Amino acid sequence: MAENKLGFWVLTALVVGNMVGSGIFMLPRVLAESASPAGVLLGWGLTGFGVLMVALVFGNLAIRKPELNGGPQIYAKELFKKDSNVSILSGFMSSWGYWIGNFAGNVAIITTFTSYLSTFFPIINSDATVTQIGNFTLQLGNLVTFIICTVLLWGMHFIILKGIEGAGTLNFIATFAKVIGFFIFIVIALFAFQKSYLLPFDAPRYDDAGNTVGLLGQINNAAVSTLWAFIGVESAIVFAGRARKQQDVKKATILGLIIALAIYIGISVLVMGILPQEQLIQSEKPLVDAIESILGPVGAYLIAGLGLISLLGSTLGWILLSAEVPYQAAKQGLFMPAFLKENKKGMPIFSLILSNGLAQIFIFSTISSSIASAFDFVIYIATLAYLVPYLISSLYQLKLVTTGETYLTGKSRVPDGIIATLATIYSIWVIYTGTSDFKTFLLGVALLASGIFFYPLVRNFRKREKMSS
Template identity: 35%
Template sequence: MSSEQKKLGLLALTALVISSSIGSGIFGISTDMAESASPGAAIIAWIVVGLGVLMLCLSLINLINKRPDLSGILSYAEAGFGPFGGFISGWGYWLSAWLGNVAFATMMMSALAYFFPVFGNGNNLISIIVASVILWLMFFLVNRGVESAAALNTIITICKLVPLFAFIVIAIFSFKADVFTANFWGTLSGNFETKEVFSQIQNSMMVLMWVFVGIEGAAMMADRAESKSVAGKSTILGLVGLLFVYILISILPYGLMEREAIAELGQPAMGYLLASLVGPWGAAFVNIGLIISIFGCWLSWTMLPAETTLLMAKGNLLPKKFGELNEAKSPTFSLFFMTVLTQLFIFTLLFTDKAYNFAYSLCTAAIFVSWIFVTLYQAKYSFENREKKGEMLQFVIGVLGTIFYLWAIWASGIEYFLLCLTVYILGIFLYVKGRKEAGVEKVFSSKEYITIAFIVVGAAISIYMLATGQIAM
């Protein structure tokens, strides 16, 4: 590619945000939510999560505008908390992205099984082979050029939104208010009871946070945007679009059938719901949409982790090999490294029936690390510049965002967060190599050694929990 690379505009970046987030989760969110929460609790949960994600998006926009010299969300962690902080954030983001691809592979094979029964439950040998072929197809596509892949992603985003909006329209016209309000709070008394409702909200956190992974996509690709302001606008437009689609698709089903019936539907739940309204063609329509959706999201999440390791290598947080570009300006080694690890994890689908849930739980837990560093730096930067107009408001946004994501880690299952720490041990060795290549003699400070000790202890605890069955695979 020539030195004058084609930059990504508002439409392409907004599509990237939406496509990065709308993957497989939205097609199964009806059942996942019905298992965790009643209509009333689900609405409150969306308000809480919506505000929490808004704090993240506002922080990203503020930092993109105030620190245009920084690139990607990992750079905020490095600017605020040093090179090791940047590594922890970037490695968490990278881990989250390729684990998400494993979840996509599982669900895509399940969707294909609707048309081709040979795929079974999506985790047999033929499923592994086909998923592997698609995985390497993604590698070669992105390796030919990130910008051309993003252009294709815009088209895919438009295509996959069609079945989602079709479901929304049909569900609105079929909505029954008496069904929706029959068991509104899901409590024994039928009334609002704080403890029970809060428990439902907590139980739904992992589901809700999973569908927002990818919201930071425009910020990660800010260097390839037409301008930093375009990256900020894309983030807000993406959030508004996602909230509109997510809330309607997760709440409307409560007015179509009883909560218990929704919870017992197979996956993708949206297909079974639409089939109950319009006939068998509805399930086929949704499964086709799901396959297209996953393809687009898989494509986005092949670009994003490669971009992450590229930025980390440029910042001397990983070995220089990760920063090498081919003629199309794509980080071939970073892509290959990630694809091989994804391939190895895909093989585990042969040994578990819960690979999708396990993969997306790890994916969501890992991304919390990067998000917390964004809100922490937002609070730190704003406090350091508190004498300037509006900075104290930005400080409050950062603090609220940090509190929310710390709570989200606990509420959605801290065991998955601890399990992610095992992969950090591999990353630390690569980090040391990268720092040594940059000529840094003293790689860690005393405080950073404490952080490493926490990572090792947390990883050991998670391995023990996994071995004793306390973490379900």
Template identity: 30%
Template sequence: MSEAAPPDAGRESPPAAKLPLFTLTAMVVGSMVGAGVFSLPSRFAEETGVAGALIAWAVAGTGMLMLAFVFQSLAVRRPDLDAGVYAYAKAGFGEYLGFFSAFGYWASTCVGNVTYWVLIMSTVGAIWPELGEGDTAVAVVLSSVGLWAFFFMIRRGVKEATAINKVVTVAKLVPIVIFVILALFSFDPGVFAGNFGGADYAGSLFSQVRGTMLATVFVFLGVEGASVYSRHARRRSDVGRATVLGFLSVFAVFASVTIVSYGILPMSEIAGLSQPSMAGVLQSAVGTWGRVFVSVGLIVSVLGAYLAWTLMAAEVLFVAAQDDDMPRFLRRANAVDVPVPALLMTSLLTQAVLIVTSFSDDAFDFALNLTSALSLIPYLLAAAFAVRARARTPVAALATLYTAFLLYAAGLKYLLVSFVLYAPATVLFVMARREQGRRLFSPAELVVLAVSVAGAVLGVVALAAGWISL
């Protein structure tokens, strides 16, 4: 490989681009409103009826609101900590767990990005069978083309990309709101009542609620989006305001989409719909044009969410490298404030996971659940740091309990698969320590390393033996 570097390869970060409250809020909304909302009807109907859904949204809404308040409070109390989730974990629990938080959050965004391409291809697959459920060879190739097209667009500048995101955020909310309105006009109280207690295949009410938790985590990922972009905020107080405003907006949308769907079809039929299940629900209510309408809205929504998540993923690696917790090559940015090496790593991991999920039994559900599981450790560490920092302690304690419950709800399978990704990532931590001429691990960090490696080994053995499957 040539030793000559591109003109922007050695540049350190220029002054950060400053973003107003509306743009920060749009980043939060744009991050959360993506693939997940279009899959909610069937994801919930597979697990629970109306009663369980109401409880699940109450639990998830309260828990995530507590997390939103945690990020709001920490943004004000600790203005010295940028890149939110990662910075809080490091400040509270040391560099190695901070590194894991940064890597886990970054990896979850990359895996989440895969769900977007799978869902787009599955949607188009309704008229082009070669795309299947978004996991065929043709679908993977087309998704890869789109992935790298976005890489080159984002490379042109953060300001340009966030400006596009503001427009897309507004555009993608319109079809979702119209779906709710049309579903209300077609709402059948008898069908709704029949779905209230759940179907025969649903277990106890507790197990029903537990089964929905990873889906709710997935759709709420991005609530910390303004925190991640705190270095770009014009006013520090805007970070907290954008977090809460964005959360409350999308919570109302997500809960509405789920509940109104129970008044259109029996839950067993909703559970059997192909993704995007929202399209199938609306088709049943108003005809074929309803599926087309939702499908177009989905593509706009998902592409906007992909843009926002790719930006956030690169930002996490970039800031971690600036703090010497990732290798130095990741701190480079070009003349328009884009961390190109971090953006390239983000695109490469997304590409790799896109290929892997094509071998899974259900590419969309696997990527969705793994995204949620990877994000839980960073969320748990951020909430626990707020408890230690005495930032709205009762709220922080509730947020910590909620994220701990989510780890339990995720189950052993996705925890082990997460370790398979976490453990090898330590190579990046070692590279950063060697660049600084520092001791690689402290005694406490060796314990964390041993646990992560043991989990990864168990995960690989479980996959190889068929105890768990993708």
């Protein structure tokens, strides 16, 4: 059905929209704190090159293995003997972890939306007491936040139910608007840019113990900070099964990455040239402070408005992605068959309802600070679920290059092998640095392993299918 397919520009918008979310508004301060201007630029270069290698792997696999739809985590089952228990288990576990990370991450985006909305409606920050039950006090601001988050979640839900093309078009409009907004910001910032604020270009930074961090250490710190800017680069490959042309998946991934990279680097560098380094490091709202120094108080409202548009697009894109992951996994026989249920528009209705229902449970974290802390902890340990699929894809590409599967000649295997090797090295480094705290790593593994309780449902369904065939 052509009307149920995604074109090149909509796929590109999904990549850009999911990559450029709330993180961009705080990233300039984080980078200034961790590295000098030289370290920041080299850190962007390192991360950009590494993610480009991973993106090339994604695009290549989408063309060579078009039947393996649903995202990079799907390739886990292809690393082992076909239809073996370890093959199905690894595919299920990686899909399970990625799914949990997605719908939990959606709530982080939705709650951030309310914080930007509070610029226009201060009642969202009200600490007036609505009711008190025992030790629990419900504040007006928390109640309003909960209501807004709930309305946004289910509003997006019903938009998506009307069809992938409509939802994709709406995401494209929101993404186009925010890309234009960020480029206007960049143009305005160019007129206020002062090179003197970047000096000294290679200045030392200091760790918590007061030790000097040299340029190489700064590059590493900056690269770790920029890493999260690229989560979502896999968005087009998740929707490969809904693409009009498989070649569009690779093109959209590369172009989306380039656009996002241009926005991130442009804003990071320009903000460093608008605010003195000491002020930037202390700033809680770097983009607001930067634009206010140029346009005055009206700048805060402009940035808040841009933030709302940015987050609306990201919310829609990530909710789409969250429902698509288990739906495509079920198509591959890696998830419970209930996730295959579609509505008349071809949308995965069961997957969408369950994903958003679980997200709604997490939205209750807005009611209490103690619940919010628990939610933040879940997001923190979901790190591994996001990063492992990058390694899985790179390893699978290496496997194809080694075995020669899908290759008619040996010529194209060499460059693909080099790209896959570089992507694998980068992915290992990403996992190592992203989960450098051993406790985080172990808890991330536990989060992935939690799916083991549901795996028998998948295994039993596959057994029944084999017996009936």
